[in-house]
Amino acid sequence: xxxxxxxxxxxxxxxxxxxxxxxxxxxxxxxxxxxxxxxxxxxxxxxxxxxxxxxxxxxxxxxxxxxxxxxxxxxxxxxxxxxxxxxxxxxxxxxxxxxxxxxxxxxxxxxxxxxxxxxxxxxxxxxxxxxxxxxxxxxxxxxxxxxxxxxxxxxxxxxxxxxxxxxxxxxxxxxxxxxxxxxxxxxxxxxxxxxxxxxxxxxxxxxxxxxxxxxxxxxxxxxxxxxxxxxxxxxxxxxxxxxxxxxxxxxxxxxxxxxxxxxxxxxxxxxxxxxxxxxxxxxxxxxxxxxxxxxxxxxxxxxxxxxxxxxxxxxxxxxxxxxxxxxxxxxxxxxxxxxxxxxxxxxx
Amino acid sequence: xxxxxxxxxxxxxxxxxxxxxxxxxxxxxxxxxxxxxxxxxxxxxxxxxxxxxxxxxxxxxxxxxxxxxxxxxxxxxxxxxxxxxxxxxxxxxxxxxxxxxxxxxxxxxxxxxxxxxxxxxxxxxxxxxxxxxxxxxxxxxxxxxxxxxxxxxxxxxxxxxxxxxxxxxxxxxxxxxxxxxxxxxxxxxxxxxxxxxxxxxxxxxxxxxxxxxxxxxxxxxxxxxxxxxxxxxxxxxxxxxxxxxxxxxxxxxxxxxxxxxxxxxxxxxxxxxxxxxxxxxxxxxxxxxxxxxxxxxxxxxxxxxxxxxxxxxxxxxxxxxxxxxxxxxxxxxxxxxxxxxxxxxxxxxxxxxxxxxxxxxxxxxxxxxxxxxxxxxxxxxxxxxxxxxxxxxxxxxxxxxxxxxxxxxxxxxxxxxxxxxxxxxxxxxxxxxxxxxxxxxxxxxxxxxxxxxxxxxxxxxxxxxxxxxxxxxxxxxxxxxxxxxxxxxxxxx
Numbered sequence: 052x053x054x055x056x057x058x059x060x061x062x063x064x065x066x067x068x069x070x071x072x073x074x075x076x077x078x079x080x081x082x083x084x085x086x087x088x089x090x091x092x093x094x095x096x097x098x099x100x101x102x103x104x105x106x107x108x109x110x111x112x113x114x115x116x117x118x119x120x121x122x123x124x125x126x127x128x129x130x131x132x133x134x135x136x137x138x139x140x141x142x143x144x145x146x147x148x149x150x151x152x153x154x155x156x157x158x159x160x161x162x163x164x165x166x167x168x169x170x171x172x173x174x175x176x177x178x179x180x181x182x183x184x185x186x187x188x189x190x191x192x193x194x195x196x197x198x199x200x201x202x203x204x205x206x207x208x209x210x211x212x213x214x215x216x217x218x219x220x221x222x223x224x225x226x227x228x229x230x231x232x233x234x235x236x237x238x239x240x241x242x243x244x245x246x247x248x249x250x251x252x253x254x255x256x257x258x259x260x261x262x263x264x265x266x267x268x269x270x271x272x273x274x275x276x277x278x279x280x281x282x283x284x285x286x287x288x289x290x291x292x293x294x295x296x297x298x299x300x301x302x303x304x305x306x307x308x309x310x311x312x313x314x315x316x317x318x319x320x321x322x323x324x325x326x327x328x329x330x331x332x333x334x335x336x337x338x339x340x341x342x343x344x345x346x347x348x349x350x351x352x353x354x355x356x357x358x359x360x361x362x363x364x365x366x367x368x369x370x371x372x373x374x375x376x377x378x379x380x381x382x383x384x385x386x387x388x389x390x391x392x393x394x395x396x397x398x399x
Numbered sequence: 400x401x402x403x404x405x406x407x408x409x410x411x412x413x414x415x416x417x418x419x420x421x422x423x424x425x426x427x428x429x430x431x432x433x434x435x436x437x438x439x440x441x442x443x444x445x446x447x448x449x450x451x452x453x454x455x456x457x458x459x460x461x462x463x464x465x466x467x468x469x470x471x472x473x474x475x476x477x478x479x480x481x482x483x484x485x486x487x488x489x490x491x492x493x494x495x496x497x498x499x500x501x502x503x504x505x506x507x508x509x510x511x512x513x514x515x516x517x518x519x520x521x522x523x524x525x526x527x528x529x530x531x532x533x534x535x536x537x538x539x540x541x542x543x544x545x546x547x548x549x550x551x552x553x554x555x556x557x558x559x560x561x562x563x564x565x566x567x568x569x570x571x572x573x574x575x576x577x578x579x580x581x582x583x584x585x586x587x588x589x590x591x592x593x594x595x596x597x598x599x600x601x602x603x604x605x606x607x608x609x610x611x612x613x614x615x616x617x618x619x620x621x622x623x624x625x626x627x628x629x630x631x632x633x634x635x636x637x638x639x640x641x642x643x644x645x646x647x648x649x650x651x652x653x654x655x656x657x658x659x660x661x662x663x664x665x666x667x668x669x670x671x672x673x674x675x676x677x678x679x680x681x682x683x684x685x686x687x688x689x690x691x692x693x694x695x696x697x698x699x700x701x702x703x704x705x706x707x708x709x710x711x712x713x714x715x716x717x718x719x720x721x722x723x724x725x726x727x728x729x730x731x732x733x734x735x736x737x738x739x740x741x742x743x744x745x746x747x748x749x750x751x752x753x754x755x756x757x758x759x760x761x762x763x764x765x766x767x768x769x770x771x772x773x774x775x776x777x778x779x780x781x782x783x784x785x786x787x788x789x790x791x792x793x794x795x796x797x798x799x800x801x802x803x804x805x806x807x808x809x810x811x812x813x814x815x816x817x818x819x820x821x822x823x824x825x826x827x828x829x830x831x832x833x834x835x836x837x838x839x840x841x842x843x844x845x846x847x848x849x850x851x852x853x854x855x856x857x858x859x860x861x862x863x864x865x866x867x868x869x870x871x872x873x874x875x876x877x878x879x880x881x882x883x884x885x886x887x888x889x890x891x892x
Contacts, residue, residue, distance in 0.1 A: 126580075129583060129584060130563070130584070136561070137563050138555075138556055138561075138562065138563060138564065139552060139556075139563065139564045139565070139566075140563070140564070140565045140580075140584070142577065142580070148576065149574065149576055150574065150576040150577050150580060152580050157556035157557075157559065160552075160553075160556055161553070161556050161557070184540075186540060188539040188540070188545075188568030188570055188571055189537065189545075189548065189566040189567055189568045189571070190565065190566060190567055190568075190571070190577060190581075194539075194540070194545065194549065194566075194568070195549040195552060195553070197490070197540075197549075198490075198546060198549035198550055198553060199549075199553060201489045201490070201508065201511070202553055210487060210489075211489070212488045212489060212490075212491075213489060213490050213491070214491045214541065215490070215491075215540035215541055215545070215546070216540050216541045217539040217540045217541075217545075219539045219568065219570040227493070227496065227500060227501045228493065228501075228541060230475075231474075231491075231493070231503050234474075234475065234479070235479055235491070
């Protein structure tokens with residue numbers, strides 16, 4: 052759905068314009084979400100019709116959507132809960148389920164490439180950068196990301212070169228993959244925090260050298276998946292690079308990115324309306340109204356076509372870094388992710 | 400010309416296709432670009448090849464062949480910039496290393512776009528995917544199948560093909576959560592390796608009773624109870640769970656599996672062939688009479704089997720290739736490819752794959768591009784369907800010294816048991832064997848050290864090899880060094 056704001060660079064928008072954009076997109080998405088039996092029943096049970104939500108200030112009238120509840124509905128009803136066309140499925144994971152499937156329309160899927168372009172720009176990737184992408188295998192969405200990154204219609208990209216690999220096949224390739232990496236000397240590492248730790252540990256064990264001795268030219272690390280905070284120092288030491296954290300769960304692939312100021316992850320307000328549910332409260336706060344230092348659960352309302360997230364409790368514990376303009380000049384609020392029990396389990 | 404004034408490339412005569420192939424070779428300046436690569440430079444200089452002087456096929460045929468080993472060596476021993484012919488590489492893919500060590504192949508965006516164009520062309524030859532629910536089982540990165548699955552998905556979305564897709568990497572297929580979801584969407588299209596699909600059908604039959612029981616326990620409905628009982632009186636096949644319409648199979652020859660796939664999935668199988676070095680697919684049309692090899696995007700040649708045999712017997716002999724457009728029906732030999740790629744054009748590249756010319760006359764579907772089959776590798780790689788490894792690795796295990804004695808020669812006979820490849824190996828003793836049974840057990844045990852074979856057996860893609868003792872092995876089969884022989888028994892290979 053094209054809006055009048057689509058031609059504006061959302062990164063440089065004023066806070067007021069961002070709010071205006073959110074307001075308009077909210078009304079559109081609620082009407083669409085109401086077509087989903089999942090939201091319709093959910094809202095009926097809470098005795099609320101989306102017509103009553105006239106602006107951001109009314110968002111709190113809608114009930115929260117629990118992650119567990121949404122994925123249980125997908126598990127049992129499959130595509131029937133979608134409110135837009137389903138063109139593909141990918142699976143994320145949760146503490147209890149290794150495969151949490153989520154549907155995407157073509158627009159949702161191809162839209163990821165726009166966010167990848169933005170991520171590249173925010174992080175400062177340059178033409179000629181060679182990206183080593185250590186991705187998970189399908190049905191994980193990371194398996195297609197390097198290809199969406201070079202998707203030809205997204206002409207705003209710098210020219211990048213990709214070596215894509217996966218740890219699934221690391222052993223079977225008998226180290227030839229590592230040999231080639233050493234030969235090609237990638238400048239950027241793109242992987243999950245968990246894979247980065249695993250790769251560092253493998254090079255240490257198998258080659259008896261630290262990862263930085265393999266990735267000698269790698270100046271930037273882009274880490275998604277688990278929160279980076281508690282292993283940032285470990286990864287910097289292992290790889291000798293500048294780490295950037297990206298927050299982008301499968302169900303909200305907006306690639307929210309830390310900028311060069313490293314003062315939190317920018318939540319892209321043109322892709323969602325973020326709220327925080329403080330740990331000591333049952334009421335959500337719009338992110339733009341949250342005082343810095345507020346700790347709580349991240350709640351997202353996004354504008355996806357196939358299955359939008361409406362007041363979706365992400366199970367992500369965050370702290371609001373700031374809602375003021377960043378040193379990089381961007382106006383989108385910044386958060387930090389807090390390490391969770393789930394992260395710690397995955398690291399083990 | 401078609402009504403839009405463009406060349407109707409699918410229906411040109413064979414002579415026109417040959418001329419087009421040669422003219423695209425020249426117009427793309429493939430040889431001039433390739434000549435700058437360290438992969439070709441010295442070799443061509445030694446053979447007195449000047450790229451600018453190549454005008455006719457006869458000129459072209461003077462160019463020395465390039466092998467996978469040349470590519471591997473060039474990439475490993477030089478800076479990448481000295482090898483690639485473009486500064487616009489976007490992706491690297493690795494071969495699986497069936498000949499020993501994997502190779503890394505670069506692709507530019509223009510190369511990827513050519514894949515997209517040919518992919519669209521291939522889709523015109525097969526039934527439509529519109530409205531289908533698609534299940535694709537592919538390989539992990541860094542293999543080309545991983546990239547192709549992703550690019551296929553992206554292309555499908557760009558071209559607004561209304562379909563619903565689920566992709567799973569074969570390394571994840573053991574995870575029931577992943578597979579059961581994929582089956583629950585009721586796919587009616589599948590894309591994967593034929594042997595994998597055949598095994599997948601078996602797994603469904605094996606697991607159906609257990610899954611039905613779990614479903615009934617979770618939700619005690621009459622329907623689930625009936626389903627549970629049904630699994631005890633009937634062998635459940637994929638076709639019982641979903642209405643498959645068609646399938647696209649690649650990675651190995653489809654012929655040995657066609658009947659089984661049709662029986663178990665109830666689908667119309669289509670064969671496709673790609674390889675890492677040139678990822679433009681060739682595909683069969685609805686006539687199912689060979690795969691159309693697109694002569695407008697490459698210059699295909701074939702080294703006939705007698706020439707390969709001569710080369711095999713005389714290491715110094717350089718075999719002669721003939722252009723595919725001059726090959727006779729039924730000719731079998733090694734596929735030699737010249738691509739017009741941007742990142743790394745392949746010039747007279749010996750693919751190592753055996754092709755059989757099905758026909759160079761126009762197909763009944765109307766398309767004029769020659770049709771081929773790809774039965775297996777043309778070199779001494781042991782081909783057990785999707786499971787492949789170099790014969791030299793096999794020999795290392797067979798001729799190893801054991802506490803019970805040693806073998807002098809070996810002969811591997813590759814046949815089928817059902818759809819599965821079966822390897823029967825005979826070993827000839829070298830001197831005295833202390834305990835024959837223990838000797839054979841020891842060799843069998845050592846064979847399990849071949850990782851890819853072990854994976855294939857574990858996943859029931861191939862049967863466990865049988866090792867037999869034979870005082871004097873015959874000279875039947877293709878020689879491997881002076882000590883081994885390989886025989887492909889089935890006519891379908």
